Amino acid sequence: MWTGVVCGLLAGAMWGMVFIAPELLSAFSPLEMAVGRYIAYGLIALVLMLPRLGNLLGRLERSDYFALLRHALAGNLIYYMFLAFGVKLAGVAPTSLIIGVLPIAVTLMGRNDHGAVPLRQLAMPLLVTAAGITCINIDVFQHAADAGASMLNTVIGVACATGALLCWSWYTLDNARYLKRNPHYSSAEWSALYGLSTGCISLVVGGIAYAIFHADVTGAAGAASGRDWTLFWICNGVLALGASVIGNHLWNIASRRVPITLSGQLILFETLFALLYGFVYKQQFPRPLEIAAIVLLIAGVTWSMHVHAQEEELSPA
Known part of the structure; x- marks a missing residue:
């Protein structure tokens, strides 16, 4: 189990990078960022396989084929467009911490799966995690009001982040269940596919979008808008290799080695790393x-891992 925990932590470190990219590529639309990132991901996967x-x-x-189609849409394209909109409109911290509700959502949704720890044993860790998420949301909206930020943009950004949360909650469960039902694919093979x-x-999607909107994204109009296509492809290449190829491979390993209720808790590492990267990027x-939210979230995840470890020791071999 602990190998799965470490792989989940490292996957979170890779995935946390995706919350910074929309800040770096603010001149590009969420659709452009999603298409660019996943074209790069597809090219790397093609070379590897x-x-x-x-x-x-x-x-x-x-x-x-059906599984790959639904996972590609829910877990990648639609999810990342929602995330990018959330970051643009509400900021890195609120978006990452709304998506940080994933541990609770996935734990509740996976409560009837094989190997899941009874919710009564997870009640206190989940309450601690919920308290951390409550702290960060109070801080986010209080700070937005004090800074005079547009509440409409904040609300739309929160709605987009919630959409990303729903996409990833469903994808996480469906992917974990599919991998466990189909052990004939290795984690590396499924990640490449x-x-x-x-x-x-x-x-x-990119071809259709270019045919419709090409006048707005290329030529003099594109240059005037401050689009740096070199930075665009560098960022998307790094995300494709780090967050998509390496991160997804690590997560597939974790999904096979830990119960679904614990995999839900491990997703929180993505939130913590996103916060860390955001603080470093903004130099604040x-x-x-x-701080209270981070401490509570770490405590909740650690407590949950301890409960799962005890349950595993008591389970028959």
């Missing part, structure tokens, strides 16, 4: 309520 591409594609069944399917869908220290 090229030597065994024929064998892998030959093993795919119809159910695998996932990347290739996402890249293909992104090419189609966390405020008191942010």
Whole structure:
């Protein structure tokens, strides 16, 4: 189990980077960022799986195609567009911490799965986690009001972050269940197939978007808007390799080695790393309520891992 925990932590460190990219690429739309990132992901996945591409594609069944399609949309394209909108309109901290509700959402949704710890044993860790999330949300809206920020933008950003939360909650459960039902695919193989399917869908979406909006994203209009295409592809290449290829592979390993209720808790590492990167990027220290939230979130996850470890020791081999 502890190997899965470490892989989940490292995946969170990789995924936390995605919350900074919309700040760096503020001149680009969320659709452009999503398409760029996942085209790069698809190209890297294609290169990695090229030597065994024929064998892998030959093993795919119809159910695998449907799984890859729904995971590519919910877990990648739609999720990331919602996340990017959230960061642009509400900021890094509120978006990352609304998505930080994932541990509670996934734990509740996966409560009937095999190996799940009874919720009564997780009640206190979940309450501690909820208290941390409450602290950060109070801080976010209080700070937005004090700074005179547009409440409409904040509300729309919160709604987008909530949409990302719903996408990822569903994807996390469906992906974990699918991997456990299909052990004939290794974590690396499924991650590569996932990347290739996402890249293909992104090419189609990007082609349609370019045909409709190309006048707004290229040429003199694009240059005047401050678009730096070199930075765009560097950022998306880093995200594709780090967050998508490496991060997803680590998460697939974690998904197979820990119960679903614990995998929900491990997602919180993404939130903590996103906060850390955000504080470093903005060169500011966390405020008191942010510190309280971070401490409570770490305590809740640690407590939950301890409960799962005890349950595993008591379970028959």
